[in-house]
Amino acid sequence: LSCVLSVSADGLHEDFRITGCSDSDGEVMYSLDGEEIWYADFTNKKGVEPQPSFIDHMTYEEGTYDTAEAGQQICKQNLKNHRKLLKDFPVEQDPPSSPIVYSRDNVELGEN
Numbered sequence: 001l002s003c004v005l006s007v008s009a010d011g012l013h014e015d016f017r018i019t020g021c022s023d024s025d026g027e028v029m030y031s032l033d034g035e036e037i038w039y040a041d042f043t044n045k046k047g048v049e050p051q052p053s054f055i056d057h058m059t060y061e062e063g064t065y066d067t068a069e070a071g072q073q074i075c076k077q078n079l080k081n082h083r084k085l086l087k088d089f090p091v092e093q094d095p096p097s098s099p100i101v102y103s104r105d106n107v108e109l110g111e112n
Helices: 064-087
Strands: 015-021 026-032 035-041 046-048
Touching: 015 064, 026 064, 035 064, 046 064
Parallel strands: none
Antiparallel strands: 015 026, 026 035, 035 046
8 A cells, every 4th residue: 555645846857959950050959957968960860869878868769860850951941931031121221310429438327
């Protein structure tokens, strides 16, 4: 016979993911509580788990790298579409209403 009267957690965990791309490069990375636990190495075409040997190792599924690679294709297509859409977007260039003068020295509020 066993009974649990109450269960509590002392802290929350922070799960973080970065996905980014450019025309020539890309990045996908996962971290937990500020520690990098997996990233896609697109040069060597594999996922890397840079966890030290003294911790309880966490492993990602076999298809995680393939998913990251597919995500890069979507990211690059989105980047291409955004560039095309913003190409003819007029940049707002309103001139200042009065000349702007910058002080040569640091200025402190309330000092003459």
